[in-house]
Amino acid sequence: MENIFNINNNSPVNNSYMEINGEYSGLIVLFSIVIAVVASYTALSLNKRAKENSFFHKNFWLLLASLSLGFGIWSMHFVGMGAFSLPVNMSYNNIITLISIIPAMLASFIAFYLANLPQRNFWSYTFAGIAMGTGISSMHYIGMYAMEMEVVYTYDPLLFVASICIAIFVSIIAVYIFSTVQSYKINYIIQLLISLIMGLAISSMHYTGMAAMNFYIPEGYELHLVHSHMTEMYGLAVIVTVGMAMLLGILLLSSLIDRYIQYRANYYDALTQLPNRRLFEKKLQSPKVLAVWHIHDLEYINRQFDYSFGDDVILALVHLFKSRTPSKTEIYRIEGHRIALLTRDVDSAKQLIEALKEISDVLRQPILVKDQEVFSYGVCAISETDHLGDASNIYTNVLAVLNYPSITYNHDIVYYDSNIHTYTFEREIAEDINRAMRDDELFLVYQPKVRLNSQNIVGLETLLRWDHPKYGVLSPAVFIPILEEYHRMIKVTDWIIDRVCQQIAKWEQQDISFQQIAINIPGEYVTSPLLLKVLTQKLNDYGLEPSQIELEITENSFVENMEEAMRAVGAFRREGFSVALDDFGTGVSSLSYLKQMPISTLKVDKSFIDDVPTSAKDSAIIQAIVTLGESLDLNVVIEGVETKEQVNFLTNTSKNPIFQGYYFAKPMKPHDLIKWYLETRMED
Structure with a gap:
């Protein structure tokens, strides 16, 4: 029908x-x-x-x-x-x-x-x-x-x-x-x-x-x-x-x-497919042996042939490292001309050192790359530890070896010697800092802090970088401890405060506001009466308000001199500055101290985030810290958020969390930050 x-x-x-x-x-x-x-x-x-x-x-x-x-x-x-x-x-x-x-x-x-x-x-x-x-x-x-x-x-x-x-x-x-x-x-x-x-x-x-x-x-x-x-x-x-x-x-x-x-x-080198420097720094935890192979003549090879041939040389060297080193060796390409090799296994440590000696001998002869014989000389710096030492120290030791003048053009295996290498490298870093501030080798990058529920940027953290003319871009984990040991960080902090205030004033002229910019304050400077004077003077110079600045201090700043630290932080708060307790959980973390601290913000250290949510213990610790901070009416900032899984887990731990990490944005120079900010605002 x-x-x-x-x-x-x-x-x-x-x-x-x-x-x-x-x-x-x-x-x-x-x-x-x-x-x-x-x-x-x-x-x-x-x-x-x-x-x-x-x-x-x-x-x-x-x-x-x-x-x-x-x-x-x-x-x-x-x-x-x-x-x-x-x-x-x-x-x-x-x-x-x-x-x-x-x-x-x-x-x-x-x-x-x-x-x-x-x-x-x-x-x-x-x-x-x-x-x-x-x-x-x-x-x-x-x-x-x-x-x-x-x-x-x-x-x-x-x-x-x-x-x-x-x-x-x-x-x-x-x-x-x-x-x-x-x-x-x-x-x-x-x-x-x-x-x-x-x-x-x-x-x-x-x-x-x-x-x-x-x-x-x-x-x-x-x-x-x-x-x-x-x-x-x-x-x-x-x-x-x-x-x-x-x-x-x-x-x-x-x-x-x-x-x-x-x-x-984010974590791997595009050419060699090896883990890159970022993953190297993330995974560098108490190696038994750390070696960095520095290729001396890579720039010469690139000029003599071309960059494509230089890439093939690097690939040939990587193949040599992979085929000759023990199976438990971790290999990273941390810079264009540097390959890092490490092992955490006691037995593999000796095998790795022997393998590197063999590789060094092999490279004394030309290697065949695209039917072309070419020499590739390099120096290998090695640092060992007999105990679970500080990972940043062992890396600093290797850098000290590589930067020692007498090995610049050697083709050799060089072991770290504290009597020879450390003093020279650390002293040079400490002595170069004045020139670095004067010649703008130091520069600042800013990482956004994002309130999750609204996706609004609620502030920035200021981070220090150093583009050294001799050593390249140095990791803050390398040069900041040296500057603190040589008591140079107070002067550097004054430089940072001036540059941050100057930058805020520039942004205000462009009708751009990030609410609050955080500055890390070294422990020895927290209790100094000069800090408040410098802050007040710089704010007056640039016509800013204290509420635009947040001071980040560590737990150790309190532990070393509790009464003086309490008094200093109280003065900052009365003047209108926000104060954040940075790296919470890595120091003493006494609840009695936390109760007395007149702080406004609690920053959860990145080390607790790395294994969330796979680690039940770390997940429970994060939940407890966030609950504690919110019960004390503190802003809680969770650092080091890098994955979707971490975001999904942490979303349920806080009523209105503030996140900081590569998942949202990496640390950026002012120009890149503004470009990112404007693009984000247009999308929203």
Whole structure:
């Protein structure tokens, strides 16, 4: 019997037809709603990825989100149709059924694209919602047209219009939710709740549209108790289930690939695929032996041949190191011309040293690179420890060897000797600091602190860097302890305070404000009356307020002289400065001291974050510290946040956490910081 599409309140004009009613399978209805919820959750997750730092372009994530939501809505519709049965023969036009998915996916992409524009307002949400609602309605009624039944059906005009209005209204709300929640780091429970609301809303449109239909058959028509369309629906249900599983698999796989690529880009050298300096500093914990191989003539090779040939030489050397050193050796490319090798195993330590001697002998002869014989001379500095010493010290020892004048062009293995190397290197660093401040070898970088719930930047931490003309960019872990030992950090801190105040004044002229800039204060300077005088003078010079500066001090500053430190911090607070207790948990961490300290902020040390959430102990410690800080009405800043898993775990530990780490932003020079800040603000 031919289908008749008719929108009116009346039955067919002649009286030879009678109305029939269908039945719903409650279980299949529930399944259709679950599909809508899963599709909403998947689309929400993918849409959030479009706003995060990612290897893939944001349109890649928007496309996946659109496919997910469009396919989910389409699947919910046809599973919902499968839940409905009439006592007549029913089937589907497969071509029209497949065509009906197009408007749902296309409308979803248009809506997501409009919702993710940098500048959004009421009208952008409205237009996006209308586009999406129209697409959903088109999909629904094209899908209904694909039904081939031996009935005449009409639509109740009120319910027909209501179903379209519901689709548009729900879509506007959905677009607003999708574009808004991505600006916040919501946890899985809230995201699931939002998805549940979305799934119910989308399903309500479908079942309202179904309720608008009235079905009629001729009088005397033989009703069928077994419905031929059920076999098709079972097949369709299988397709839908497989499709949804594939979408979830794509979400998981793309996220894993994206995170892996980001991890490789952050922590591995692109040429050699070895871990880079950043991972080296992260993993450098109490090695038994640390060796750094310095390639003397790399620049000469690059000039004599070309940079591509120089890269091949490096790859040949890396292959030599890998093939000759013990299996427990960790190899890093920490600089362009330096390879670090370390082992934590006692037995492997001797084997590593012997292997390095053999490699040194091999490299006294030319090596074959691209059918070209070339010499590659280098010096290998080695430092050993018989106990679990400070990792930064053993690395400093190696640097002291490499920077000793007499080995500049040697091809040899040189062992660290405290009587020869340390004094020369440390003294040179201490003596060079005045020139470094004068000639701008020292420079500042700033790392944002982000309040998670709102994604607002609530401040910056100032970090010191040194581009030494002889040693290159020195790690703060190397030169700051030396400057503290030689009592040079007070003068350097005064220089930092001046530069920070100068920078804040420049930003104010550009109408840019970061609320508060944190400056690290060395322990010996905290109790000095000169510090407050310097701070006050610099603020007056640049026309700034104390509330724009936060002073970061360590626990050891208090422990060394508790009464004086308390008095000094009290004076800072009375003047209007914020005071943060840095590296909390690495010192004494006495609760009685914490109760007395007139501080405003508690900074959780990065060492507690590294193994979260895999380490149950560290996770419990973080939870306890955050709870303690919030109970004392302190701002709690969690340092060293670098992974999505850490963010997800830490989100549930605090009511309104403040995060600092590479997951959000790396330390940046002022120019790069402003560029990043403006781009972030435009996206939000």
